[in-house]
Amino acid sequence: MEKKRGAVTIYDVAEEAGVSMATVSRVINGSPNVKPATRKKVLEAIRRLGYRPNAVARGLASKRTTTVGVVIPDISSAFFAELTRGIEDIANMYHYNIIICNSDQQKQKELQLSETLLEKQVDGLLFLGSEVTDEHREIFDGALVPVVLAATVDRKGKYPSVSIDQKQAAFDATEALIREGHREIGLICGPLTDTINAYPRYEGYRAALEKHGLSFREDLVRIGDYRYRSGISAMESLLAAPSPPTAVFVAGDEMAVAAIHAVQDAGKSVPGDVSIIGFDDIPLASQVRPQLSTVSVPMYDIGAVAMRLLTKYMNDEPVENHEVVLPHRLEFRESTRTRGED
């Protein structure tokens, strides 16, 4: 086992096998134009030397790195962790690796990270969950590789994307509450400046009220930051209002579960006194009691489909639909009176 220190190269293998480096390259890349006997010689030399192909050199020569970049808001959030798993599974299936960067949804970081990823010559870029501005477009356009958006969309329709219809989903959730007979329906959602997630959900909520002839009441709306703590305070505040809602659409599961607890802490029951419906369907939703009724978003699929779409672009395969909208559905569990089979 005479492994050389400092990297065995294709030349060493060629020498050891008594062939040229071109031949070694051929067997490594599975070229059919190699006599079985020589192939065998080379393979043995590779094994003897413990040769490990240098992907960087290969990348420089071939202009393909078989790695894609992923810019993500926060890998530690249940939503994006699951989405990332979808991405990685498909990437792995197509023999790509992924470089992951957390942006915390800060525009400057998003831009800088995208730039870095492009410098690393990724074969494609996946941009997740954040708004695409002209500054983003400038970078993406300068990329010589495809860019696909996931869990967000390009308002200008310039980049392909995979997402769900947020407004419709929020509409559906709110309407479900209305169908349950509620007329005072509260809303807890993220900062309305977030045009990708919060605002569309807010719009969906309002649209549902309007359709059913219910008036929109500003005092029934609270803004949170998607985290548990903020859900508690938002709900407490709603409960303390002059005329509290009998149902609340909470545009984020963590906040929704918090809302349930806030209601319970106030000595009331869910869904007895207040119905709660969430958004996302992260594992937490079904790991609490009462289990949370929520909008089920296909997180894994969004990632998987986005990655699959990216592979098509990278291989110049034709793609039929550039803006994929995956279906969502309502998952009725125990925090609303409407149950699964009703």
Next chain:
Amino acid sequence: MEKKRGAVTIYDVAEEAGVSMATVSRVINGSPNVKPATRKKVLEAIRRLGYRPNAVARGLASKRTTTVGVVIPDISSAFFAELTRGIEDIANMYHYNIIICNSDQQKQKELQLSETLLEKQVDGLLFLGSEVTDEHREIFDGALVPVVLAATVDRKGKYPSVSIDQKQAAFDATEALIREGHREIGLICGPLTDTINAYPRYEGYRAALEKHGLSFREDLVRIGDYRYRSGISAMESLLAAPSPPTAVFVAGDEMAVAAIHAVQDAGKSVPGDVSIIGFDDIPLASQVRPQLSTVSVPMYDIGAVAMRLLTKYMNDEPVENHEVVLPHRLEFRESTRTRGED
């Protein structure tokens, strides 16, 4: 804005700026040996051409890629997602990027992924949460870059690692239950074939019983797979036993929360009838009612410290402690009678 198609190179910039490529290289790499005036010229040429340095070429020439590989069991699990966030934050701080691969703790995948990562010439490797076998060692030894383990240890002490003392943590958790006055204490843990997580926790549990003169009862032990569903069945099974335990150490938070619910579903209360203590302290633990008392494991820190350690090795900095054992602590919440300040 005359951006050339097909990559602007350092040569183009040199020509545009009227200097040699070496000079361009110098300003890109922030070498101090460049006259301010020249630097300015180059910088402008770079901007005009929209030049983006090719990190692959740089990697080949410099033999450093500023990226590290991460082999992780499952990024979608709350535990590893948080740990990964710690890794990425520190990596980012030191200007490294991370390539993440899910192994699902399958040895073959672990080996194959490590190999791929090494081929990609990562500057270092982080191996997480799984057992290190001789086959792993063979690959790691063949790597010309440092390898650091996180949330696992090398039984042979060959590789540096960052983890907690699992056995001690389990001992502490079990002892807390004993101190509460329980004498029939159950255990729900992972498959004992897992020598990194499950077995040490099992040992700690037994050690605590022994220390306090309690006999170990096989019939009070159940095996799960760390997921919610398995926690439900394990607890149901325990409750159905001839003489059920009055307290259970559940070696995983998701299963622990499930255990709470199983107790409640049986019409009993936690901690009134049964005390439950978990392990890990993932967000879920404090997002359910009653809130779960558990062993708090510094997940983020394990990742952060491991990455920091890796940077030291990559830069040949001296390191004092090769086997870092981070402190754990008991977080008493509501699923045990012992509370925070008692």
Next chain:
DNA sequence: CTGTTAGCGCGTTCAA
């Protein structure tokens, strides 16, 4: 302070 010149390890013609 700046330019010249070798490679880095491999893919890929083009001939043989």
Next chain:
DNA sequence: TTGAACGCGCTAACAG
């Protein structure tokens, strides 16, 4: 079926 030679884009001596 195989080999020789060039080039991918950049870093790193070494001169000057």
